[in-house]
Amino acid sequence: MLTVQGVTVRRGGRALIEDHHWTVPDGAVTVVLGPNGAGKTTALKVLSGDLRPDAGQVWLNDRPLTDWSAQDLACRRAVVPQAGALAFPFTVEEVVAMGRAPHRKRSWAARDAAVVADALTATDLTALAQRPYPGLSGGEKQRVHLARALAQLDGAPDGQRVLLLDEPTAALDPAHQHQCMRLARRMADDGAAVAVILHDLALALRYADRLVLLRQGRVAAEGPVAVTATAETLSAVYDCPVRLLTIPGEAMPVIVTG
């Protein structure tokens, strides 16, 4: 579980995120929502340990993030980036296998190969396994990084796992959007703490257990979907009318914006 405690990040005299208090509990999907510039990516960078907050602290279980070594952290926490910058022609399989790097000393080759194969299957990439990464489409690249993160979290010590995804569905077609979110969902059902930045409200409502709504660097609302996902809160956060329409026979409300 990740706990954000009074975190503030300032750059150039401006607070990118200010006085954040929220949690990413184990066994749940926490979706971070907010308009552009609300501080979603900054918040995720604080969660992953990329950014040291100027004030406050992030805890992974009972230890501050700053107390963990990069190696110990990497055995438990995986990040799916928005876009991969890899320009060298590694194959898809080689990139996914890089997710096994933190476990090198405790794992063995045959098991790594099996984990990588599973991750490729789970993300529909088996057919592309031998293709060079730079030649893939944007959506395929995103799935490769998802597969890499899945491979990284397999066999995490003492079962603590944190999966962070930065707009993982941005370049995906609808089928793969749902596949990606189902995988995140399954990781959470398996006990992992999952945090996802999303722009798609429908996907968020469909897969989230909890929402963290950000606006202008501050937390506007945080908590279970049932409490936070109201038309009033969403309209206020996005500065744009949002309506939730219930359709008889459908569990999910339909979202209408604008």
Added chain:
Amino acid sequence: MTALLLGWRRGGGLSALRSPRVWVTPGLLLGVAGVAVLAAMTGAVAVPAAAVLQVLFGWTGLWDGAPLDETTATVLAVIRLPRVAMAALIGATLAVMGAVMQALFRNPLADPGLIGVSSGAAVAAAGAIVLGGSLPVAVFLPAGLLLPVAAFLGGLSVTALVYAFSVRDGQPSLSLMLLAGIALNALGGAVIGLFVYLADDAQMRQLTFWTMGGLGGLTPGTLIPAAMLMVLALGGVLFTARSLNLLLLGEAEAYHLGVRVEALKRLCIVLVALGVGAGVAVAGTIAFVGLVAPHLVRLMTGPDHRRVLPGSACMGAMLLTGSDLIARTIAVPAEMPVGLVMAGIGGPFFLIMLLRVRAASAV
């Protein structure tokens, strides 16, 4: 040798093996050995291959033959073998450090010159050549040592300066490093120009030749410390291969996978500066190896640094040993600058490789 290996790979003649890539480094090692023996045989006094092998294996006690005549033994032990070994070591160092820089900057066009080692060494060398005897330090150093020591220290100082300019929030930023390197390289060019302006004809000639590289001026006094530094840098860099692979994903991604990115960058820059600084100090600037050797190797092995680094070492050794062989035999009794040969042969060769890749990928 290279063409042969590529031919193998393309022809798929080794399909029985899991991957022909594993054969690249052993193949290249054989190539190095072949070129080295050829280089040791060739020169003003021709030496048969058997004699070369006899001297090499005589030390290990694996070969007893009739004792060699004294001239042959002396030529090999004093002139040829040290020169061949040094050419191989410098070539290996420049090539491996080129590969490391390309990984560090995640750009296949990077080379050690980016962080100012070569231009720093060149500025100091120009200073040593032109101001030479009038410097107070010249009193403490034997004449032959002033130039290499100055070049080595010049390379290290400018790299340290580039590094100092690139640190932001206590961490080196690669984009700042690139810009600082460009600025200091330009400044270095201006200072060298100033020395050229001040130089007399003989000094100008020496300076020009130094910037084209050459292995003719090796003495045991410079050779041994330089060799030790290069071996140290090469050995250290080989341990970073796995981390360099992860770094290619991006700095943040490498950190997410447990790499201590800042420490890795610092270590690589120190090792590149030490290795390249030592090589440049004894042989002058030799362009091209650092850029081309890793490329050629990647075409055969793919981008994995666990194969690219050892492969580049062999490829660089082979290229520089071969170029030096040509440089010292093509215009006997004169010696051509090895950098000229390297660029003259390597350039067209690299273009041919590009054409083959273009044809193969048809993008």
